[in-house]
Amino acid sequence: MKYKKGLALVTAAILGLTLCACGGSAQDSPAADSQPQGGSTNEQVSNDSGDTETADSKESTEEKIVTIAYDQTWNSLNPYSSTGVMGDTVCNQIYDNLIAQGMSGSVYPRLAEKWEVSDDNLSITFHLNGNAKWHDGEPVTADDVVFTCKLITKGDIVTSRRQLMQNVAGTDDSGVELSTDSVEVEKIDDLTVKMNMKKPMSGSMFLKQASFFFVLPEHLLKDVTPAEFMESDFWNNPVGNGPFKYESTVPGERVVYTVNKDYYMGEIGFDKLVIRSIASANLLSSLMSGEVDLIPGSRVSFPITDVPMAEAQDNLVVESLQSPGHVWLIVDNEKFDVKTRQAFDMAINREEMVKELVGGKGTVREGMYASNNLYYDPAISQVSFSNKYDPENAKKILEENNFDFSQELLIVTVAGDSLREQTATLFQRDMANIGVTVNVQSADLSTMMQMMRDKQADFGIMKTSSDGANPLENQDFFTIGGMYNLSHVTDPTGQDLFSKIMTALTDEEIKEYASQLQLWHAEAECYYFLYSPDITVIYNNRLSNMKTEDMSMSVFDYWNWKVD
Amino acid sequence: MGKYIIKRLLIAAVTFLGITVLVYILASLAPGSPVEMILAGTSNLTQEDVARMEAQMGLDQPVYVQYIIWLKNVLHGNLGVSYRTMRPVTEMLGERIGPTLMLTVTALILAILIAVPLGIVAAYRPYSPWDYASSVFSFIGAAMPNFFAAMILVYLFSIKLGILPASGMYDTGTGESFSMLLKHMILPVITLMLQYVGIYTRHMRSSMLEVLGDDFVRTARAKGLRERAVVFIHAFRNALIPLVTQVGLSLSALIGGAIITEQVFSWPGMGTLMVQSINYRDYPTIMGITVLIASFVLIGNIVIDLLYGVLDPRVSRK
Numbered sequence: 001m002k003y004k005k006g007l008a009l010v011t012a013a014i015l016g017l018t019l020c021a022c023g024g025s026a027q028d029s030p031a032a033d034s035q036p037q038g039g040s041t042n043e044q045v046s047n048d049s050g051d052t053e054t055a056d057s058k059e060s061t062e063e064k065i066v067t068i069a070y071d072q073t074w075n076s077l078n079p080y081s082s083t084g085v086m087g088d089t090v091c092n093q094i095y096d097n098l099i100a101q102g103m104s105g106s107v108y109p110r111l112a113e114k115w116e117v118s119d120d121n122l123s124i125t126f127h128l129n130g131n132a133k134w135h136d137g138e139p140v141t142a143d144d145v146v147f148t149c150k151l152i153t154k155g156d157i158v159t160s161r162r163q164l165m166q167n168v169a170g171t172d173d174s175g176v177e178l179s180t181d182s183v184e185v186e187k188i189d190d191l192t193v194k195m196n197m198k199k200p201m202s203g204s205m206f207l208k209q210a211s212f213f214f215v216l217p218e219h220l221l222k223d224v225t226p227a228e229f230m231e232s233d234f235w236n237n238p239v240g241n242g243p244f245k246y247e248s249t250v251p252g253e254r255v256v257y258t259v260n261k262d263y264y265m266g267e268i269g270f271d272k273l274v275i276r277s278i279a280s281a282n283l284l285s286s287l288m289s290g291e292v293d294l295i296p297g298s299r300v301s302f303p304i305t306d307v308p309m310a311e312a313q314d315n316l317v318v319e320s321l322q323s324p325g326h327v328w329l330i331v332d333n334e335k336f337d338v339k340t341r342q343a344f345d346m347a348i349n350r351e352e353m354v355k356e357l358v359g360g361k362g363t364v365r366e367g368m369y370a371s372n373n374l375y376y377d378p379a380i381s382q383v384s385f386s387n388k389y390d391p392e393n394a395k396k397i398l399e400e401n402n403f404d405f406s407q408e409l410l411i412v413t414v415a416g417d418s419l420r421e422q423t424a425t426l427f428q429r430d431m432a433n434i435g436v437t438v439n440v441q442s443a444d445l446s447t448m449m450q451m452m453r454d455k456q457a458d459f460g461i462m463k464t465s466s467d468g469a470n471p472l473e474n475q476d477f478f479t480i481g482g483m484y485n486l487s488h489v490t491d492p493t494g495q496d497l498f499s500k501i502m503t504a505l506t507d508e509e510i511k512e513y514a515s516q517l518q519l520w521h522a523e524a525e526c527y528y529f530l531y532s533p534d535i536t537v538i539y540n541n542r543l544s545n546m547k548t549e550d551m552s553m554s555v556f557d558y559w560n561w562k563v564d
Numbered sequence: 565m566g567k568y569i570i571k572r573l574l575i576a577a578v579t580f581l582g583i584t585v586l587v588y589i590l591a592s593l594a595p596g597s598p599v600e601m602i603l604a605g606t607s608n609l610t611q612e613d614v615a616r617m618e619a620q621m622g623l624d625q626p627v628y629v630q631y632i633i634w635l636k637n638v639l640h641g642n643l644g645v646s647y648r649t650m651r652p653v654t655e656m657l658g659e660r661i662g663p664t665l666m667l668t669v670t671a672l673i674l675a676i677l678i679a680v681p682l683g684i685v686a687a688y689r690p691y692s693p694w695d696y697a698s699s700v701f702s703f704i705g706a707a708m709p710n711f712f713a714a715m716i717l718v719y720l721f722s723i724k725l726g727i728l729p730a731s732g733m734y735d736t737g738t739g740e741s742f743s744m745l746l747k748h749m750i751l752p753v754i755t756l757m758l759q760y761v762g763i764y765t766r767h768m769r770s771s772m773l774e775v776l777g778d779d780f781v782r783t784a785r786a787k788g789l790r791e792r793a794v795v796f797i798h799a800f801r802n803a804l805i806p807l808v809t810q811v812g813l814s815l816s817a818l819i820g821g822a823i824i825t826e827q828v829f830s831w832p833g834m835g836t837l838m839v840q841s842i843n844y845r846d847y848p849t850i851m852g853i854t855v856l857i858a859s860f861v862l863i864g865n866i867v868i869d870l871l872y873g874v875l876d877p878r879v880s881r882k
Contacts, residue, residue, distance in 0.1 A: 065736055067736045073836070073840055075648045075649045075840075075844075076648075076649050076650060076651075078650065081602075081649075081650050083601065083602070083604055083648075084604075158602060158603070158617065158620075160602065160603045160604055174613065230650040231645060231650050231651070235650075250732070250733055250734070250832050251656070251659045251660065251832050252660070252832040252836050252837060252840070253732055253733065253830055253831070253832035254732065254736075274736045276731075276732065276736075276830065277830060278731050278732075278830045279731075279827045279828050279829075279830060281711070281715070281828060282718065282730060282731050282828055282829070282830065285718045285719065285722055285723050285730045285731075286730050286731055288723050289722045289723055289726060289729070289730050291729060291730060291731065291732070291735075291736060443595075444596075444842070444843050445596075445843070446594075446595060446596025446597075446600065446601065446843070446845055447594065447595040447596055449596065449600075450595030450596045451595060454595070479610075481610055481611070482610055483600065483610060483611060483613070483614060
């Protein structure tokens with residue numbers, strides 16, 4: 001009897017819960033409601049019965065919500081400790097940079113509405129937008145910029161976001177202040193700030209670093225010591241100056257923002273923004289069901305095999321854009337001499353990689369810069385070994401070079417990254433065609449890089465989301481003794497040319513050195529730049545008027561968007 | 565009984581130490597440094613920069629020194645600060661444990677509620693259509709990989725029928741409510757449950773089949789007890805022991821084992837936290853998760869052992 005009663009109670013409870021859940025879903029399923037409208041709109045909750053939701057529903061009947069998805073997660077709402085693409089994007093909604101940089105290299109005003117470089121190229125003056133306000137209503141001023149510069153150059157703060165400060169006078173090579181108040185950033189007036197550079201450099205090179213400089217509120221952070229900065233409670237509920245105000249997070253899954261109605265760049269036509277982290281295998285289903293509105297491009301690993309199905313959906317728009325990013329190979333320069341490296345390169349069938357791995361949606365790489373990169377030099381076509389696919393000749397060169405065909409080489413790739421894994425397999429096949437045995441091993445990214453540093457592997461596969469407009473993007477891979485010199489490059493030519501680019505005073509000079517760099521590398525073959533998979537931006541058709549090409553740079557022109 | 569519990573707790577404490585030592589050593593042996601991840605993107609980063617930062621963070625100390633410092637802090641209730649998020653590890657674990665337990669405990673309870681009757685029916689009428697049906701169901705459940713089951717469920721219920729959400733804990737940006745949470749739980753819970761149901765049904769069937777042939781069952785029938793009493797009171801209790809063992813083995817999965825399901829359904833639980841922490845070499849969080857799982861499994865196993873005594877008094881007497 002006792003068992004019967006117990007069983008009946010448990011069964012009733014389970015049934016009750018299940019019915020409650022199913023009852024809700026029949027009325028308010030996001031798929032059923034939002035698919036026709038194509039997104040996350042208020043109707044989803046208008047029929048919910050929960051107390052919280054009843055209140056929410058009334059409010060949300062007029063709300064327009066846009067959901068963006070990434071297949072990664074973020075680590076912090078502090079822009080100076082955030083890492084990765086989603087970290088950038090999550091922080092970019094709350095904080096604006098001084099300027100924003102588009103994929104083509106265009107520089108857009110943000111907190112700085114204009115700027116000028118001094119005649120001697122030793123200082124740059126930023127004029128702040130007078131309408132910019134913090135989310136608590138306080139104006140954004142030059143004091144905030146000076147405060148941020150001085151704060152983030154403190155040695156107690158561990159951050160990788162000091163790129164801008166590395167070029168400012170009064171800091172060391174890593175952007176840390178040389179002494180108290182040594183950093184040469186000066187307030188001219190409430191809306192004007194001047195930064196002195198360590199040495200003359202072109203304004204465009206300086207500005208490229210300014211797109212990673214997030215201005216912080218002095219009035220809210222002035223009492224936080226540098227030692228407390230990273231772990232401050234401020235980051236649990238940050239106050240910024242960007243297009244959206246922080247509302248809430250579901251840890252590791254989503255960040256919810258409400259629109260900043262006073263945004264100085266213009267009025268935004270929707271009420272909430274949600275940035276979600278969704279497994280790449282589930283991105284298509286989330287788009288199709290209307291749970292997600294936008295997959296913003298190259299920094300999201302949207303499975304290439306899912307693209308045709310996305311294209312077939314009535315509610316989705318798929319845009320393929322040529323990407324300056326690339327899949328490339330690390331190759332041990334100390335183990336293989338230039339001749340051997342050139343032979344290996346001639347054996348790689350890049351056309352086949354583009355065809356097989358990205359369904360033809362990509363371009364073969366001739367060298368360090370993609371053909372749509374601002375600094376690409378067409379002359380490279382004549383000299384690049386990437387264009388000379390010739391396995392027979394490659395084998396012949398190896399034989400002439402007394403290559404030991406009995407040895408087994410190792411390529412290490414990143415586990416779980418199907419594109420890299422498949423690239424490794426095709427590379428293995430290409431090498432087998434010339435009689436070279438290559439084994440494939442998978443590891444996580446850290447392990448892969450460490451294996452390359454420790455010379456435990458001969459090749460490694462990298463994938464980079466380039467911004468297309470930065471001639472210094474590969475600099476660290478050529479720095480002798482640097483952490484990212486994964487190919488063990490010993491020839492200082494590359495490092496020297498990058499230094500020249502860094503200190504060039506005009507765009508013409510930069511282009512000239514960038515050209516020399518490409519031509520040198522085409523012969524030196526320190527790394528193999530294989531192919532650029534196209535950027536795929538997919539969005540619900542209720543969104544329009546968006547500048548999709550800059551989304552891969554985490555640059556969103558929300559004030560121009562039309563949201564149905 | 566008191567002595568037994570104390571003895572088991574002492575063994576558990578030693579096992580706990582062993583587990584933490586092992587995980588700490590293995591984590592520190594993994595190639596790559598957390599500093600490298602923290603400073604990723606820094607221009608001109610050199611080995612010296614990394615070494616300097618490691619010294620600042622105490623990572624240049626011998627592993628045993630780092631472990632002793634960590635253990636001392638743990639004994640004071642301090643699991644440290646995450647290298648990845650710069651937040652206290654206890655706070656992060658607190659946020660993630662709830663969603664994970666919500667999924668796994670629900671799946672476990674539902675699996676038991678489904679598997680036990682299925683197993684009993686299959687054993688009571690062996691080689692009947694019921695038995696074959698339950699065998700087919702349980703084999704499919706046990707053999708189907710989680711991610712595959714998840715994909716099928718998402719395709720059917722989210723895309724084709726459009727009645728259940730494909731991911732997350734709540735609908736987008738619309739606040740949080742219990743009914744919405746339940747709706748989001750359905751697919752991941754079914755995914756997790758399928759495997760448990762498959763395994764438990766097979767255990768329940770074989771154990772029940774064995775018990776139903778025992779002498780005491782024959783005696784109970786000979787005494788003239790009603791068949792229902794023989795099966796549900798006498799046989800059932802004895803047949804539960806192997807199932808309890810199996811449930812005990814599932815305990816570690818309750819906290820850390822839903823990794824794939826959590827990933828596929830973007831469920832913000834311990835599984836996803838663990839993967840992120842390992843990739844980032846976030847040692848404090850990895851160790852925090854280890855402490856939690858180890859404590860849970862060790863205490864859970866003690867509870868399971870005590871349950872044996874309840875189910876079979878001969879175990880207690882021994």
